[in-house]
Structure formats: structure tokens, C-alpha cells
Amino acid sequence: MDEFREPDAADSAPENGDTSRSGSARQEGHTSEFDVSRRDFIGGTGATIVAANAMPLGAQEAAPSSGNDLAETEVPRSRIAITVNGARHQVDVEDRWTLNELLRDHLELTGSKLGCNRGECGACTVLVDGEPVYSCSTLAVWADGRSILTVEGLGEGGAISRLQQAFIEHNAPQCGFCTSGQLMSATALLERNANPTANEVREALAGNLCRCSNYNAIVEAVLAATETGGA
Amino acid sequence: MKAFVNENPGSIDEAVMLAQAALREGRSVSFAGGGTDLLQLVKERVPNRPGSGVPDVLVNLKRVAGIDQVTRNDQGGLTIGGLTSLTDLGANPQLRDRYAVLAEAADSVATRQIRNAGTLAGNVCQRPWCWYYRNGFDCYKAGGNQCFSIAGENQLHAIFGGGPSFIVHPSDLAPALVALDARFRVAGPGGDRSLSSNDFFVLPNEDVAHENVLGDDELLVSAVIPEPSGEIRSHFYKIMDRETWTHAVVSAAVVLEMDGEICRTARIVLGGVAPIPWRVPAAERLLADQRVTPELADSVGIASIEGARPLAKNAYKVPLTRRVVERAVLAAAARA
Ligand SMILES: Cc1cc2nc3c(=O)[nH]c(=O)nc-3n(C[C@H](O)[C@H](O)[C@H](O)COP(=O)(O)OP(=O)(O)OC[C@H]3O[C@@H](n4cnc5c(N)ncnc54)[C@H](O)[C@@H]3O)c2cc1C
Ligand code: SF4
Ligand code: FES
Ligand code: FES
Numbered sequence: 354m355d356e357f358r359e360p361d362a363a364d365s366a367p368e369n370g371d372t373s374r375s376g377s378a379r380q381e382g383h384t385s386e387f388d389v390s391r392r393d394f395i396g397g398t399g400a401t402i403v404a405a406n407a408m409p410l411g412a413q414e415a416a417p418s419s420g421n422d423l424a425e426t427e428v429p430r431s432r433i434a435i436t437v438n439g440a441r442h443q444v445d446v447e448d449r450w451t452l453n454e455l456l457r458d459h460l461e462l463t464g465s466k467l468g469c470n471r472g473e474c475g476a477c478t479v480l481v482d483g484e485p486v487y488s489c490s491t492l493a494v495w496a497d498g499r500s501i502l503t504v505e506g507l508g509e510g511g512a513i514s515r516l517q518q519a520f521i522e523h524n525a526p527q528c529g530f531c532t533s534g535q536l537m538s539a540t541a542l543l544e545r546n547a548n549p550t551a552n553e554v555r556e557a558l559a560g561n562l563c564r565c566s567n568y569n570a571i572v573e574a575v576l577a578a579t580e581t582g583g584a
Numbered sequence: 585m586k587a588f589v590n591e592n593p594g595s596i597d598e599a600v601m602l603a604q605a606a607l608r609e610g611r612s613v614s615f616a617g618g619g620t621d622l623l624q625l626v627k628e629r630v631p632n633r634p635g636s637g638v639p640d641v642l643v644n645l646k647r648v649a650g651i652d653q654v655t656r657n658d659q660g661g662l663t664i665g666g667l668t669s670l671t672d673l674g675a676n677p678q679l680r681d682r683y684a685v686l687a688e689a690a691d692s693v694a695t696r697q698i699r700n701a702g703t704l705a706g707n708v709c710q711r712p713w714c715w716y717y718r719n720g721f722d723c724y725k726a727g728g729n730q731c732f733s734i735a736g737e738n739q740l741h742a743i744f745g746g747g748p749s750f751i752v753h754p755s756d757l758a759p760a761l762v763a764l765d766a767r768f769r770v771a772g773p774g775g776d777r778s779l780s781s782n783d784f785f786v787l788p789n790e791d792v793a794h795e796n797v798l799g800d801d802e803l804l805v806s807a808v809i810p811e812p813s814g815e816i817r818s819h820f821y822k823i824m825d826r827e828t829w830t831h832a833v834v835s836a837a838v839v840l841e842m843d844g845e846i847c848r849t850a851r852i853v854l855g856g857v858a859p860i861p862w863r864v865p866a867a868e869r870l871l872a873d874q875r876v877t878p879e880l881a882d883s884v885g886i887a888s889i890e891g892a893r894p895l896a897k898n899a900y901k902v903p904l905t906r907r908v909v910e911r912a913v914l915a916a917a918a919r920a
Contacts, residue, residue, distance in 0.1 A: 429589040448590040448642075451623070471624050472698060473829075484671070484700045490620050491701055494590045495644060538696065559828045560695025 433497035437462065438506025446493040452486075453477045455493035456503060464504035464533045468562075475561030478534035479503050485538045485560070504533035507540060516540060516578040523574035527565035534561045539575045547580045585627055586638050590616075592647045596771045596805060602643050603801040604773055612636035615803050616644045617667060617706030620698050625711060630720060632711060633800050634793035635727030645705075651805060652703075654678060660811035666705030666804045671696070673704065673757075683809060684919070685818035685837050689760035692822045695829050705804040708758050708768075708784075709796065712751035713831055714741070724749045724792040738895040740833065743902060744858040749788040750895065752856050753795060758785065759837035759853040759861040760820055766809050772802035781807070785860035795859065815842045817919040821912035822855070823904060832856035834904050836888075836912035840871065847871045847917065852888065857905055864888040867909060876917035885910035 429448040434441065437460060446455055453470075456462045456479065468476035470489045477489040480502040508514040516539055519525070526532040535558060542549055542557035549557065554575045555568075563571065576583030593599040599615070606613040614632045616622050622642070625632045632639055645651075651665035654676050662678060673679060673690035680687045693699055693707065711717070712725055714733060722728035733741050733750045741750040758781075761768075766781045784796050798804065822835040835855035841848045850871035854862040867887040874880055885906040892902045 428587040431590065447587070449585040449587055451585075470627065472620055472694075475695070475697065478697055481700075485697050486701045487620070487697045490623050490698075492590060492619060492623070492642075492644075494592075495616075495619070495646060497592075541696075557696060560697045 431494045431497075433494055435496050435498070436500040438501070438503060444493075448492070448494050450493040451489050452479070452481075452491050452493050452496050452501070453488035455496075456488060456501070462503050462505050465537075466530055466533060468530070473562075474531075475534045475538070476531055478537045478561060480537055480541055483541060483544060485541045487560075502537070502540075504536055507536060514540070516543065516575065519574040519578040520571075523570050523577060525567065525571045525574040527563075527567045531561055531563045531565075535563070535571055539571075539578075542575070543578065549575070549579060551576060585623075586629065588626070588639055588642055590642045590644055592644050594647050594649060596648055596651070596803070599643050599645060599648060599803060600771055600773060600801060602641070603803075606641040606643075607801055611640035612638070613641040613643060613800060614639040615705075615709075616642045617646070617703035618669070618698075618701035619706075620694075620702045621706060621710040624718075628718065628720065630711075630718060631726050634725060636800065645703075645803070657808065662809045664704055664807045664809065666806050667703045670699035670702045670704070670707060670757075674699065682812070682816060683764055683818060685763055685820045685839055685916075686757065686760040686809075688820035689756045689822075689835075689837065692820060692832075692835075693756050704757060704807060707755050708761070708807075709798065709804060710754055712749075712795065713754045714749075714751045717751070724788070725751065727793060734895065737897065739897045740856075741895055741898055742858050743892045743894045743898060743905070744854075744862050745787050746859060746893070746895070747789060748792050749859060751788070751795075751859050753785065753858065753860050754831050755861075756820070756822065756832060756835065756855060759835060759855040761807055761809075762861040762863065763818070763837035763839040763851045763853040764809050765839075765851065766807045768807055769805040770798065770802055771805045772799060776805070778808070781861075782863070788859050812841060814848060816840070817842055817916045819912050819916035819919065821908055821915060823908055834901055834908045836905075836908045837861075838909075838912045838916040840876070840913075840916050842917075845875055847874055847876055850913075852884070852909060852913070854888070854905060854909070857892075857901060864890075864909070866890055871913070876913060878914065881910045881913045881917075884913050 430445055431448055432445050434443050453467055456465055465479050465488055466476035468474035472487050472490040477487050478485050479488045481499050507517055538558050538561050551572055554572050591602045593602055603613045612633060614622055626638055629638050631637050645667055652667040654662055654664050657663045670690040670693050674687050716723050716732040717725040721732050723730060723732055731749050742752050762781045767778050768781050768784050769778050786797060818839040820837050822832045824830050825833055832855045834857055837853045839851045850868045852864050852868050867884045870884050870887055888909040889902050889906050894902055
């Protein structure tokens with residue numbers, strides 16, 4: 354029934370998606386090694402970003418039915434250990450951060466995108482222990498002890514992967530917004546099946562929308578990256 | 585997102601204790617499997633447990649040991665841990681072999697990404713996808729006291745068993761589990777209990793706010809599928825309004841117990857048409873001790889829509905249900 358959603362206040366309310374991301378910049382006691390650069394980034398990109406989010410958390414979070422929200426100082430945090438693209442990290446995360454927020458906003462891995470933030474587009478797809486999941490629909494704390502692969506981690510020694518090369522050769526990206534997600538789903542597919550048929554490719558990529566509708570080129574590119582080169 | 589605490593219990597007892605402790609302090613609590621449903625609700629600030637607001641505490645079940653697998657049990661049936669992923673269910677050879685209806689139902693859910701994260705228990709316990717509830721209307725399912733669909737946009741709502749809420753039960757696994765006569769193991773403060781999947785789901789006229797019997801501090805631990813007495817042929821047939829990534833408009837889970845080419849007993853359970861997985865006993869009876877022919881399947885389809893009461897905008901579901909049942913029965917019987 355999801356596709357028939359009616360527009361409503363919740364969609365434009367500031368807490369939808371953005372609050373916790375801006376909240377992180379305010380957080381003292383965030384000890385991730387990436388924190389300094391994140392803060393510099395926010396400071397450096399202009400006052401408007403800061404001002405837009407400068408509302409006290411209490412006010413932003415005062416949406417209906419949230420009477421017992423915790424105060425800002427009490428936002429629960431946890432320390433997790435995760436491997437991202439082969440590198441091990443110890444990070445302090447807010448319990449409420451999605452994996453996508455952790456990757457994009459705190460580890461500065463902006464390759465995985467945030468489209469719908471609700472499991473309906475696939476732009477945020479990353480691999481968790483080798484399997485594609487929507488990073489918008491799982492929590493960073495739940496990734497404790499897991500190994501994450503993002504588009505930044507494809508390829509070796511600075512070179513792009515065979516699949517990425519095929520994407521270029523077959524013009525698989527148009528605007529490119531869905532591309533990292535498509536690449537992650539296709540990478541996992543080729544891992545479990547080195548020679549998929551066109552239908553198997555379509556099925557494996559069914560959870561990745563392309564608003565440019567470049568599906569044929571994407572399927573072609575994946576087939577070209579199979580062992581037999583799609584022959 | 586609202587600030588909440590995430591807890592990571594290592595055992596079922598600990599999970600129940602954490603939930604109880606939170607409730608005692610007046611905090612609302614939700615169990616989390618894959619979170620593919622739950623997090624959407626939390627982000628939109630839609631109450632997950634009706635009447636208790638957006639959760640203050642999430643009890644993450646992914647660290648609970650030993651409930652993420654399919655195992656053969658002492659009685660010759662299968663025990664499926666509640667945290668088993670939908671991908672694992674779809675790929676499980678024992679299921680594919682003997683209980684295809686459940687593997688097919690799991691495969692039909694959403695997308696690979698959601699099936700990787702999504703769990704059996706989360707699938708069965710997912711909240712309704714009625715657009716009013718999901719978009720913040722304070723209806724019965726959110727703990728309020730009215731239904732907006734009855735006089736509103738009810739294209740996707742119930743044609744059986746509705747009132748005072750007219751949701752359809754959203755789970756694809758639920759009809760398959762009921763068709764297989766599964767039993768559910770539930771853990772709570774009073775210890776464990778086991779009940780028939782048929783008795784797990786409740787109609788809105790018994791409890792309008794909840795879809796099942798679980799209390800706020802109870803969790804679904806596993807599903808137990810009995811050993812069939814004879815050869816089983818089964819099939820899950822799902823109609824969507826696009827090819828993938830969405831819930832059933834109408835579905836049918838069919839399980840036939842066969843003796844050669846004669847069907848001894850049948851269980852037919854519908855999805856997408858009622859607030860609970862909907863059994864159609866009149867249709868099932870027609871199949872008892874019969875050879876399954878196209879003519880019989882047609883009659884079974886007709887019997888399956890007896891008593892349907894469509895709303896203003898969903899009458900199309902009545903003939904659709906009839907044909908879905910007819911085709912599902914034929915497909916199940918054709919299984920070698
Ligand atoms: C875009 C989209 C499409 C979807 N399409 C389908 C579809 O086609 N078919 C379908 O069936 N579903 C569909 N879903 C719904 C659902 O998210 C998945 O099916 C998934 O299986 C839910 O499992 P989960 O483990 O992620 O649940 P969670 O999100 O973890 O939990 C779901 C609910 O169950 C409760 N819960 C979780 N575990 C337990 C437990 N052990 N005991 C008691 N309560 C528990 C949670 O508190 C929550 O209320 C879709 C979801 C999305 C976002
Ligand atoms: S059908 Fe159920 S969920 Fe939808 S508005 Fe009515 S009470 Fe709410
Ligand atoms: S951003 Fe995660 S699925 Fe759209
Ligand atoms: S290339 Fe633009 S969305 Fe896919």
C-alpha cells in the first residue's frame with residue numbers, strides 16, 4: 354500500500370531525516386576520529402546550515418505523541434566496532450542513527466545516497482557481511498561487529514572494479530544517483546553467481562530504482578561484467 | 585529520528601526482562617528484528633505499539649542466540665527461529681522441498697535488500713500498511729477511536745472480517761504459516777506458551793488496536809511446522825499492483841495433502857483480503873477426497889468468495905480472489 358501515500362505534515366517536518374544529522378554536529382562527547390573534520394565542514398560551509406538547524410532539540414522534537422522524548426543531553430549513545438571497506442573503526446554513535454547517517458554524515462562516505470529514507474528506492478544500498486541491505490532502514494548500532502562494503506570500497510589498489518568499468522562502458526549511469534546502489538546489489542549478485550542470466554540480473558536489481566529509467570543499460574553492464582561477458 | 589535507547593539482549597529471557605523493565609518505568613518499548621518495518625514507523629512517529637507512542641526503547645533481537653535457523657525437530661517437523669531472515673527461508677532446501685508455499689511466500693516479499701534484513705517474526709508481526717495509519721492519522725490502529733478507511737480511500741482494504749478497522753493483514757508469510765498449520769512459540773513474563781497460528785491473529789472486533797495476541801512484553805520466538813501425514817503439494821500465489829517490492833493485493837496459500845492424485849485434505853488461506861490470514865473452509869471442503877480438475881478448481885474459487893462484503897472501492901477484489909484461489913489450487917496440484 355506504500356505507493357499510495359498521501360503527502361502529509363510529517364514529510365516536511367524538520368525532524369524527518371535531518372534533525373539527527375544536524376544534531377550530531379552539536380553533540381559534544383562525540384569521539385569519532387572523523388568528528389573534527391565533520392565539524393569543520395559544517396562550520397566552513399556557511400551559517401545557513403547551522404542556523405537552519407539551530408533550533409533547540411526539544412523544540413524540533415516536539416512533534417505529536419512525543420511527550421516522553423529524552424532531553425538532548427540524554428540522547429543515548431553506544432560505542433561500536435565496525436569494519437568499513439576493510440578498515441576497522443571504533444565509533445561512538447547515537448542509538449538512533451541509521452547506518453546511512455553513520456556512513457555519510459560521520460564517516461564521510463557519501464557514495465551511498467539517501468533517496469527515500471524508507472526502503473523504497475535502493476539508493477542507500479550497501480553490503481553488510483556481503484549481502485545488500487538498505488542502509489536507511491537499519492541502525493548503525495546494529496552493525497556492531499559487522500563488515501560493511503560501500504561503493505568507495507569497490508576495486509583494488511586505486512583501480513575501479515570490472516563491474517564499475519562495465520558501467521562506464523555501457524553508459525549505465527545517467528544522472529548517477531542510483532548508481533552506487535545498483536553497483537552494490539550487482540556486486541553481491543556476481544559474488545553468489547558469476548554468470549547470471551539477464552532475468553537473474555533484473556531480479557537481483559529489483560530493489561534499486563532508477564528514476565532515469567536506464568534499466569536496460571544497467572542490465573547490459575552487469576552482464577558484460579560476468580565471467581562469460583554475457584555471451 | 586526520535587531519541588531512543590537500543591538494547592542488545594543475548595537471550596530471550598533477557599529480552600523479556602528488558603521489555604518489562606522499560607514498561608514498569610512507563611516507557612514504551614518495541615522489539616526489533618530487521619527493523620525494515622519498525623524504523624519506518626519510528627521515523628514517521630507513528631505509534632508502533634498502539635496507545636503507547638513512539639518507542640523509547642528498542643529491544644534488538646539480533647543478538648539473541650539460536651533463533652535464526654531452520655532445524656528439523658524431534659517430531660519430524662521443522663522449527664523455524666523467529667529471527668531467520670526471509671532470504672534464508674526462501675533458499676532453505678528443506679522448505680523448498682517439503683513446504684514450498686512458505687519458501688515462495690518469503691521469496692515474494694519486497695526486495696532482496698528487505699529479505700536480507702527482514703525476519704520471520706518481524707514479517708508476521710509487521711503493523712498494517714493502511715495509508716491512514718502509516719500517515720499519522722489517529723485511527724484505531726494508532727490507539728485512536730475511529731477508522732478513516734471505511735468512508736475514505738479503501739481500494740486496498742478488507743472484503744472479509746472487517747470492522748471496526750478494515751485493514752488487510754500485510755504479511756505474506758502469515759497465510760503460508762496458517763496453511764501449514766504452524767504453531768507459534770511465544771515468550772513473555774509468564775514463560776513460554778505455544779499456540780496455533782490460527783489462534784495467534786485476532787480480528788478487529790475482538791481487539792481493534794492489535795493484529796495478534798502478543799502483549800507489549802511478549803515476543804514471537806519461533807514457528808513450528810508439523811510433519812505432514814502424507815505427501816504435501818503447496819503453492820503461494822500473490823497478485824501485486826506491480827511486479828515486485830510491494831504487498832499483496834490478494835494472495836492465496838494453498839496446501840494439499842495428497843494420496844496419489846487424490847486430494848485428501850486442503851487448507852486455503854488468503855492474504856490481502858481480511859484483517860487476519862483468512863481461511864476459507866467452504867472452499868477447502870470441496871477438495872476433500874477429490875481429484876483436482878479445472879472444473880473443481882473453478883468451484884473452489886467460487887466457494888472462496890462466499891460472504892465477501894466489499895467496501896465502496898474494493899469490489900474488484902471479489903472476482904480477483906476467486907481467480908487467485910482457482911489458479912493457486914491448480915498450481916499446487918500440478919506440483920510433482
Ligand atoms: C517498501 C517495502 C515493501 C514491503 N513489501 C512487503 C511485502 O511484499 N510482503 C510482506 O510481507 N512485507 C513487506 N514489507 C514489510 C516488512 O518490512 C518485511 O516483510 C519484513 O519481513 C519485516 O521484518 P523485520 O524483521 O524487518 O521487522 P521489524 O521491522 O523488525 O518488526 C516489525 C514489527 O514486528 C515487531 N517484532 C519484530 N520482531 C518481533 C518478535 N520476535 N516478536 C514480536 N514482535 C516483533 C516489531 O516491534 C514491529 O512492530 C515491506 C516493507 C517495505 C518497507
Ligand atoms: S483500516 Fe485500520 S489502520 Fe486503516 S484507518 Fe481504519 S482503523 Fe486505521
Ligand atoms: S534511501 Fe534507503 S531505500 Fe531509499
Ligand atoms: S541514473 Fe539517474 S536514477 Fe539511475
